[in-house]
Amino acid sequence: MSSYTNSLNPFGDGQGKDTQFTRVYEALNAKSMTMFEAEQITGVRRESICRYVSRLKTANKIAVRKIRRCSITGYPYVQELTTNPNLFPQSNQLKLF
Template sequence: MNTQSKQSLNSFGREQGKNKQFTAQLKKVYNALMQKPMTMKEVDIYTGVMRENICRYIDTLIEQNKIAIIKKRKCSITGYPYVNEYTANPSLFPKSNQLKMF
C-alpha cells in the first residue's frame, strides 16, 4: 500500500470517530431538552457538552423539527435577558398561527 492510500484510510478512521462523538453529544442534548426546556448555556451545564457544540446540535435538531423555541427569557446561568428557551417535548411546541390550506 502506498503512502497516499494509508493516509486516506487514516483520515476516514478519524472522521468515523468524530461522527460517533457528534451523534453521542447530539443525543445527549436532545434528551436533556426532552427532560425540560432550557437555554443553550443551561444545556451546557446540564450535559457537560460545550455550548459551542450545542449551537450546532440545536441548528441540526431545529432543521429536523425535533426541537422548537418556546420563548425568550433570562438565562439562569449567565443572567443575559433575551435568550431562546428550547424544548424537545412536542406537547410544549408553540401552536402555529398560520391557517391550514387543506
C-alpha cells in the same frame, strides 16, 4: 449504539459525538432550557450544542418555546428550547385546507 439512539440522531456517524448529541437531545426533551443551561446539565460545550440545535432546526425536531432571561448569564433575551413535541408552541397561522 442502540437503534433508539441512532433514530434520535440522523446526522451522526456512530462515534463519540453521537453520545453528546443524544445527551443534549434528551436533556432538552426532559426540560426546556437555554443553550447555556444545557451546557451546564450535559457537560457538552455550548459551541457543539449550537451546532446540534442548528441541525435539529433543519429537521424540525426542536422549537423555541419562549424568549426569557437566562438563569446562568442573566441575559434577558435568550431562547428557551425544547425537543419535546408536546411542548412545541402551536402555530397561530390560519389553516387553509
